[in-house]
Amino acid sequence: MQNPRLASRYAKSLVDLAVEKGQLEAVHADMLVLQQIAQGNRDVTNLLKSPIIKPDKKQKILAAILEGKVSPIITAFINLLVVKGREGNLPEIATEFLQQYNKLKNISKVKITTAVPLDPAILGAIKQKVAAGTDRIVEMETAVEPDLIGGFVLETDDKLFDASIQRDLKDIKKQFTENIYVPEIR
Known part of the structure; x- marks a missing residue:
């Protein structure tokens, strides 16, 4: 912008x-x-x-x-x-x-990205969970990104919830490269 x-x-x-x-x-x-x-x-x-x-x-x-x-x-x-x-x-x-x-209208945009297209019933359940406890109207946007392998990435307002296998694999790789239990060899 x-x-x-x-x-x-x-x-x-x-x-x-x-x-x-x-x-x-x-x-x-x-x-x-x-x-x-x-x-x-x-x-x-x-x-x-x-x-x-x-x-x-x-x-x-x-x-x-x-x-x-x-x-x-x-x-x-x-x-x-x-x-x-x-x-x-x-x-x-x-x-x-x-x-x-x-x-003004109290509408919350939510984007969910998955590895495969979501079933409408599952999408409805996710929408219901996101809307629970708030007085906001939730508008869902879906996207498919095969690189995620599995799981999902949920974006809403200023929050990001990454529950993808791709992120898990990156975390595991980082743990192996920064293993604090193995002393560094000179």
Whole structure:
């Protein structure tokens, strides 16, 4: 993230405006669309960050891309960013908006990475365990990484729980290389 303070301030302003206008859910959906466009199309990101393309040209291109896909609040917000010269920060602002939305709605994102795809029943049980004891809504994201060999890696907010066989093997290797019971031979 290039400028987290700037992204946080613009996102907070947009959240406040959306709440004031009673359009938080619509703006949230629009920011998801913007994030998908920015992540899925490198040309759009390059357009936003380009110092060569003039602001009025950027506004026209963005209006053509987003026509009918976003609400008037987002259109006005993007125009404001272009006028202020902050359009290059739009992907960061979208990400920060989604984080602030989740905090406001008490939603916790949880990512679980396993060596093989999880059965839906097991995934539901894990989701229930993670949500137990909290008043948060849990949104699960799954990923498959065969390098883990077995077990799982669970990421939530600022915590990481690594119960993978890959990590266990690394720990065992480290114990063998740093064996304190075998005196060093010179």
